[in-house]
Amino acid sequence: MAKNKAVLKKSSITFLTKYLNNPSPTGFEKEGQKLWLDYIKPYIDDYWVDNYGSVVGIINPKAEYKVVIEAHADEISYFVHYINSDGFIYLRKNGGSDHQIAPSKRVNIHTDKGIVKGVFGWPAIHTRGANEEAPTLKNIFLDVGCSSKAEVEKLGIHVGCVVTYEDEFMILNKNRYVGRALDNRIGGFMIAEVARLLKENNVKLPFGLYITNSVQEEVGLRGAEMIAERIKPDAAIITDVCHDTQTPMINKIVQGDLKSGEGPVLTYGPAVQNNLLKIVMDTAQKHKIPFQRAAASRATGTDTDAFAYSNAGVPSVLISTPLRYMHTTVEMAHKDDVENGIRLIYETLANIKNGHDFRYFK
DSSP: OOOSEEEEEHHHHHHHHHHHSSSBBTTTOOHHHHHHHHHHHGSSSSEEEEOOOEEEEESSSTTTSEEEEEEEOOOOOOEOOOOOOSSSEEEEEEEEEEEGOOTTTTEEETTTEEEEEEEEOOOGGGEEEEEEEOOOOOEEEEEOOOOHHHHHHHTTTTTTOOEEEEOOOOEETTTTTEEEEEEHHHHHHHHHHHHHHHHHTTTTSSSEEEEEEEOOOOOTHHHHHHHHHOOSEEEEEEEEEEEOOOTTOOOHHHOOOTTTTTEEEESSSSTSHHHHHHHHHHHHHHHHOEEEEOOSSSSSHHHHHHHHHHHTOOOOOEEEEEEETTTTTTTTEEEEHHHHHHHHHHHHHOOOOOOOGGGOOO
């Protein structure tokens, strides 16, 4: 890929906007997966969908050797848990939703009758007094404009309905992507763009490429666990997000020193196979793609762990996009990091020849 050639097209950003604005809560990712699959279909030879909704687009499906590039498709959300007699709704988390940002947020409640609008209510500042309570799952609540439980239920709302925030995608200062669920649908966007570039540049890979958008990462890497067993890959390149630690109130001693705009982040850790990591780093240096380094402890906390420890061990590597304000409605990524992540995956695929690249002793 030419060094200075723009990676993204106008149509790419149109897709990204539509993809991020579409709700895709954990366990209910279907509509987002349909959008993603429709986008990649022109660039793949085949595809399949597993029983829980993970989608795999395949290039060279008959090839014996299999390489995965992967993201996760789900976003954090809430479940309706309890409706009181006055029509106020209490919730349980579906993934790592941040209850402290909830008060005054607008939400979409997903019902069989369609979307029902609601808001997180909160007592006015005048009424709270000196010893005011902080938001917790025990006191945050939804108001859908009803006066009784029966009125709420008439709207189609019941225990188990999923709740997502209403906030939509935007671009700040021409270089920052902002929205909910960049974790990790920005990765899904990146691997879709890799598929597009391979097709448009007529790249012939010597292996089967499995472009994988997994479900249920936010509740324990479950989709990746299932899909890894089905694909049985020989290598896996996983995308996810990590923290931009330059913003106020973040301790770099604890979280590391990473910055948006300085390149995708490559992680060292037990689940990351060192030879594959070296190939990725060598690729970055060869093509002058900036990157940053991070260290994980026992686990990366990403789908890398699920792939690495499946099928008697799959050489795996993690490429992360630095993100500000993770698990809020204003997650923020730098455009350059996204484009460089796409370039890094694309160029790395060209450097993978066969399984001998990953032997423990070379």
